Amino acid sequence: MNRITCLFFLLISVVSEAQDKTVIRSNQQWIQHYQHLNISKKWQLSVDGGFRWRDDLSQKSQYIARLGVLSKLAKGIQTGGGIAFLGVYDTNELALREFRIYQEANHRVPLGQSAFIHRFRLEERFFNNVITGEDQYNWRFRYQVQFNIHISSIGQQGTAVFLNIGDEIFLNAGKEIVYNVFDQNRFVVGPAIRFPSGWQAGLAYNFQFGAANLPSTYLKSNVFWLTTRYSLDLYKPE
Template sequence: MLPISRSSQVSFSLLSTLFFLLCQNKAIAQKEVVRSEQVWLQSYHEAKVSEKWMLLLDGGFRWRDGVDDKLAYIVRAGAGYALTPRLRASAGFAHLGGYAGEKVIRREYRPYQELQLKDQLGRLNLSQRLRIEERFFDDLAVGVSTADFNFRFRYSVMVGIPLLRLSAKNPDRRLVLNVGDEVFINAGQQITHNVFDQNRLILSPSLQWNKDLSIALTYNSQFASTPAPEVFLHSRIYWLQLRYNVDLGKKDRQ
């Protein structure tokens, strides 16, 4: 039997995953689908505090039907540990709020754990992430606080394709196209028809200014389940993402 390289295994896994998700999207599209347009703004920050440890922070806001109708906010913080140069384990906590008009009617408290694996396939950058979330909900829509809980499993795969180098003096300044997918699966006693939660198909041109700063204008085609069985929500999401990394312990290690 001929040996199979790690790159070939990763490539096969990537293609198989994308094929499965495309078929899944096609099957969902044959159900009753409600359409929506959304605008998201999110900022991600990573602070390296030692050779292995890093702090993670992000926050954002979401609107529907332009920017006049508030949809949700999210704030998330955590810590990561580099198990190897390619593999990172992280854990943290997120808080979200969902709006009806100007009023927050649903709050979510979300601990999470994740593994992130990064690979280089020639000139392409491959990133895979598995995240487990424990979701606690506080629903205020009916005027009386009601609590719900479920698990959610998320798997994402993203390929970075370098398109153009923008500076001869700064090789890190370039234009990159990120393409990927993320699938969300629910689990728990309160989960009935909505085991499938959502799927995000991502197309993200990104301006990488340097190794620490990048900005991306992302298109997210998102299919999501709804409280009604056999009814899905398809959202076209325009997502502005800012990423900034800082190395707090760099001077101590020099």
């Protein structure tokens, strides 16, 4: 009888804990452009910027502008770093500014016309609350894996269609981090088309699951992400 009673109270506690969890759901719409300038065989300047909305484009969510430099260490291996500026909105009013410094290393493995890419990125994040004036700082660790799967080629000019599938996990660290050491996980899948002129365009579905810095509070978001990329050589190949 005691065992049955213990099992009953254990089940009650599990159900109560599950009921206490708060899940905030949203939909988001992102646009972003990436510009890659190949300065030499070894050095690349990377610039990107974008804007994000939520709730079917009815609410501003965030803007981002980022500048980075990458250096080629060996075939398929690059390291580098950069800076980023971000703004987060609350009810269409700017509520939070972020200045970010980052370092990264990535490795691209060709698989015929397809490729496997993985990347580690470390971010130092400085926040300023626009409303209260409060400043905060934390670290974030990101690890991404991605497959660029070649689907088909179009015409004789080298236009190619790919399917991109990837996953990235984000972890936080810092004295202000209490409930969200696990920041988020981002699963992305979608087609992309690459033109011989250096342009690339893609439309992806991004499922994000994360934790807020609040007790038992989680975030789920369905994101549609439109991206464009352009790569330009600023040197003459030998």
